[in-house]
Amino acid sequence: MANINVKINGRDVSAPAGSTILEAAHLAGIKIPTLCFLKEINEIGACRICVVEVKGARTLVASCVHPISEGMEIWTNTPKVLASRRRTLELILSNHDRKCLSCVRSGKCELQQLSHELGVVDEGYFDGVKNEYELDYSAVHMIRDNNKCILCRRCSAVCDKVQGVGVIGANHRGFSTSIGSAFEMGLGETSCVSCGQCIAVCPTGALTEKDYTDAILEAIADPAKHVVVQTAPAVRAALGEEFGYPIGTDVEGKMAAALRRIGFDKVFDTNFSADLTIMEEAHEFLDRVQNGGVLPLITSCSPGWIKYCEHYFPDMTENLSSCKSPQQMFGAVTKTYYAEKMGLDPKDIVCVSVMPCTAKKFEIGRDNQNAAGVPDVDIAITTRELARLIKRVGLDFRYLPEEGFDDPLGESTGAAVIFGATGGVMEAALRTAVETLTGEELASLDFTEVRGTAGIKEAAYSVAGLDVKVAVASGLKNAKELLEKVKSGEVEYHFIEIMGCPGGCVNGGGQPQVPADVRNFVDVRALRAKVLYDNDARQKVRKSHENPSVKRLYEEYLGQPGSHKAHELLHTTYVKRTIN
Amino acid sequence: MCSKKGSVPFNGTKEQEEALLKVIAELKSEKGALMPIMQKAQDIYGYLPIEVQTIISNETGIPLEKIYGVATFYAQFNLNPKGRHRISVCLGTACYVKGSGDIYNYLMEKLGIVGGECTPDGKFSLDACRCVGACGLAPVMMVNDDVYGRLTVDDIDGILAKYE
Numbered sequence: 001m002a003n004i005n006v007k008i009n010g011r012d013v014s015a016p017a018g019s020t021i022l023e024a025a026h027l028a029g030i031k032i033p034t035l036c037f038l039k040e041i042n043e044i045g046a047c048r049i050c051v052v053e054v055k056g057a058r059t060l061v062a063s064c065v066h067p068i069s070e071g072m073e074i075w076t077n078t079p080k081v082l083a084s085r086r087r088t089l090e091l092i093l094s095n096h097d098r099k100c101l102s103c104v105r106s107g108k109c110e111l112q113q114l115s116h117e118l119g120v121v122d123e124g125y126f127d128g129v130k131n132e133y134e135l136d137y138s139a140v141h142m143i144r145d146n147n148k149c150i151l152c153r154r155c156s157a158v159c160d161k162v163q164g165v166g167v168i169g170a171n172h173r174g175f176s177t178s179i180g181s182a183f184e185m186g187l188g189e190t191s192c193v194s195c196g197q198c199i200a201v202c203p204t205g206a207l208t209e210k211d212y213t214d215a216i217l218e219a220i221a222d223p224a225k226h227v228v229v230q231t232a233p234a235v236r237a238a239l240g241e242e243f244g245y246p247i248g249t250d251v252e253g254k255m256a257a258a259l260r261r262i263g264f265d266k267v268f269d270t271n272f273s274a275d276l277t278i279m280e281e282a283h284e285f286l287d288r289v290q291n292g293g294v295l296p297l298i299t300s301c302s303p304g305w306i307k308y309c310e311h312y313f314p315d316m317t318e319n320l321s322s323c324k325s326p327q328q329m330f331g332a333v334t335k336t337y338y339a340e341k342m343g344l345d346p347k348d349i350v351c352v353s354v355m356p357c358t359a360k361k362f363e364i365g366r367d368n369q370n371a372a373g374v375p376d377v378d379i380a381i382t383t384r385e386l387a388r389l390i391k392r393v394g395l396d397f398r399y400l401p402e403e404g405f406d407d408p409l410g411e412s413t414g415a416a417v418i419f420g421a422t423g424g425v426m427e428a429a430l431r432t433a434v435e436t437l438t439g440e441e442l443a444s445l446d447f448t449e450v451r452g453t454a455g456i457k458e459a460a461y462s463v464a465g466l467d468v469k470v471a472v473a474s475g476l477k478n479a480k481e482l483l484e485k486v487k488s489g490e491v492e493y494h495f496i497e498i499m500g501c502p503g504g505c506v507n508g509g510g511q512p513q514v515p516a517d518v519r520n521f522v523d524v525r526a527l528r529a530k531v532l533y534d535n536d537a538r539q540k541v542r543k544s545h546e547n548p549s550v551k552r553l554y555e556e557y558l559g560q561p562g563s564h565k566a567h568e569l570l571h572t573t574y575v576k577r578t579i580n
Numbered sequence: 581m582c583s584k585k586g587s588v589p590f591n592g593t594k595e596q597e598e599a600l601l602k603v604i605a606e607l608k609s610e611k612g613a614l615m616p617i618m619q620k621a622q623d624i625y626g627y628l629p630i631e632v633q634t635i636i637s638n639e640t641g642i643p644l645e646k647i648y649g650v651a652t653f654y655a656q657f658n659l660n661p662k663g664r665h666r667i668s669v670c671l672g673t674a675c676y677v678k679g680s681g682d683i684y685n686y687l688m689e690k691l692g693i694v695g696g697e698c699t700p701d702g703k704f705s706l707d708a709c710r711c712v713g714a715c716g717l718a719p720v721m722m723v724n725d726d727v728y729g730r731l732t733v734d735d736i737d738g739i740l741a742k743y744e
Binding site: 160165166167168169170171172173180181182183190579580 | 630633637638643644645646647648649652653654
């Protein structure tokens with residue numbers, strides 16, 4: 001496409017036709033502050049923080065949505081522009097609950113950062129009538145505090161446009177406008193799927209996960225409790241961001257060291273049970289293919305996706321793999337096999353999981369997730385909560401040594417670590433299913449067709465005379481598009497991987513929030529996924545069925561994949577829900 | 581704030597639902613169909629309770645929250661039915677200065693509802709309005725087509741007693 005020439009702050013800038021002023025300025029290294037703008041998600045030009053002067057324009061224009069044209073002259077930081085931005089911010093602050101000292105977002109709040117950058121002198125200058133809202137605690141996984149909401153609509157845009165759920169949005173009008181659900185229902189009464197993408201995009205502390213860090217410290221302090229922790233693959237790819245590392249830094253070793261110093265009795269890894277999931281799921285897949293079971297088989301690792309399926313595609317719950325998610329399989333094995341091995345009463349074990357996910361908080365309370373008669377997992381925290389925990393106990397993360405996980409539930413393969421990226425579960429399952437079917441070793445373990453951050457991917461493989469068609473979707477709107485085609489018969493697959501969040505778990509709703517001025521210009525999903533694929537490439541063992549600890553678990557305890565005992569411990573059931 | 585279920589039980593008929601489904605079937609493929617569908621739905625039912633909005637949501641695939649957002653944005657959409665007798669109190673400048681706010685508050689207290697709602701027995705609904713063009717009679721309220729002027733709070737019980 002042809003380039004267009006403009007002048008920004010007196011400098012010549014050339015940018016592709018169709019660019020906005022914001023994009024052209026970014027190309028020239030000129031930063032324009034934004035607040036409501038989220039690329040491809042919330043492009044509404046509503047908050048007026050990004051205004052600039054354009055020669056000949058009647059008023060200041062919103063640079064996030066205003067396209068450039070040939071010869072346009074733009075000024076991004078005149079006194080008029082700066083005064084307007086500051087005044088807008090002061091007006092927003094006049095109806096904002098300014099309890100920064102006790103706010104979970106303090107230090108990482110985009111509103112706070114803007115107030116600092118734009119030089120707000122008196123946050124109470126426009127104080128007058130203030131809206132007061134009750135907090136919404138009704139959802140299992142999160143809290144909504146409209147007193148801190150600035151009505152940017154990033155949350156409702158991601159819920160509707162990216163996830164296809166749309167259970168939150170703007171209600172009423174003018175000063176009475178508030179973000180909420182239909183008929184003022186609590187979020188817990190709606191068909192919210194708990195994905196947490198709204199939290200990930202919220203610029204303030206209005207949306208937060210329910211925090212369980214204190215409960216963990218209490219459990220650790222109780223000498224009668226044996227507290228074990230598991231960490232999901234995607235956590236190690238993002239935790240470092242909370243401690244100043246660039247996006248895409250692998251902090252697996254420091255994370256293990258931190259967990260040990262926090263005081264967990266055992267530092268284990270969800271990657272172990274990801275390998276176990278592959279053993280069960282690959283077996284289930286081959287069983288369904290060979291014995292005329294319901295196809296396509298759809299993965300069940302993502303609890304946001306599971307809840308979505310139950311609400312929005314209740315007629316497809318039979319397609320879901322009956323396998324528990326890796327988090328839950330880990331808990332089940334901990335409280336049965338591991339408890340027996342260690343001579344522990346499962347009631348005395350507290351199983352904590354660190355997840356990139358808020359829906360995991362919902363998942364631990366589901367029915368049929370209690371292999372030993374007690375919940376498989378007791379406490380699920382997000383990556384953000386782990387960062388808080390590390391800071392609270394006074395660890396200097398950057399100076400921690402690199403350590404490994406404990407045995408036996410800490411051993412894993414390269415197949416497991418890629419679970420955290422879209423396509424990873426499919427690739428891991430293919431490595432095991434193909435070798436099981438053919439009985440031969442794969443020449444290459446890289447199924448690159450299912451890699452990458454595209455919302456929907458498909459591939460076909462010919463394995464031992466069997467044509468296997470697979471598809472991968474991430475982000476629930478993409479899942480919906482794919483499933484509607486499956487239902488209409490337009491496409492046919494044997495195996496589908498679906499992850500609730502776009503890009504998979506690396507971009508989960510429990511991951512460190514990336515400020516809009518960063519995520520608008522870099523692909524966070526790809527940077528974090530690279531950590532996992534690099535980790536996989538480094539591993540000596542890259543196939544789940546070759547994990548020595550998993551093999552031992554089957555030999556000593558479970559028998560074969562799909563055995564009666566495996567079904568009792570590692571599989572679950574689903575329900576049909578309605579849309580609210 | 582509106583409660584999830586209206587204070588008046590929903591008693592839509594089969595005929596009303598059929599009429600609504602017909603409207604939705606006709607309009608739903610058009611771009612921007614939501615507002616016309618909601619307007620027609622209000623013509624059919626008189627208001628847009630959760631039951632009606634849920635039908636619209638299920639048939640169009642538009643999230644219920646989005647429909648509710650539109651319904652609460654525009655003053656012309658009602659979430660509550662109108663009563664057999666419709667009370668409207670003028671809160672225009674002249675009436676307000678002459679104390680219509682007290683009358684409005686008294687009515688809310690007496691009827692046990694807030695503005696925009698209908699009593700559970702379906703008898704009275706209460707709304708505020710802006711100027712009925714009878715400022716000389718301030719403060720003014722209307723019950724159906726009857727205008728009552730130069731009111732005091734003490735007059736209200738007697739006026740309501742006239743309506744069955």
